[in-house]
Amino acid sequence: MEKRRGFEIANGFENANINLPVRSTKNSAGYDIEAAENCVIPAFKLGQKPTLIKTGLKAYMESDEMLVLANRSSNPTKKGLILANSIGIVDSDYYENPDNDGHIMFAFYNFKEEDVEIKKGERIGQGIFQKYLVTDNDMSLGERKGGFGSTN
Secondary structure (H helix, E strand, C coil), rough: CCCCCEEEEECCCCCCCCCCCCCCCCCCEEEEECCCEEEEEECCCCCCCCEEEEEEEEEEEECEEEEEEECCCHHHHCCCECCCCCCCCEHHHCCCCCCCCCCCCCEEEEEEEEECCECCCCEEEEEEEEEECCCCCCCCCCCCCCCCCCCC
């Protein structure tokens, strides 16, 4: 079978009992993604950086595709969690990059007054594979040299 798109365990998480994402129903767009380890997302304070939640996953896809990372719909109301960047975009060339092997992480802020604990295996977000289009005059020739935030 030809590999077109999917999830794999990222380097360093091979023995961490990571579950590959699955869709909950046959018509679900998103693959449910779980936290790779227990962590705490502190109550928000001005100037604070978002908390990166490790998934232990990487994603491969075709060159004209991306993986959209979306928050769970229940996270804001039940836990006070919002994604720092509203949505995350994982480009196809992020896979197996030399900095972090393409390890996918979710960046959260907690707007509640108390810290929020996330347990290993808890669903934290969704991944949705999508095709994208480029303009007629697109001249992008750059190549990824690193991992998270490396394309400026």
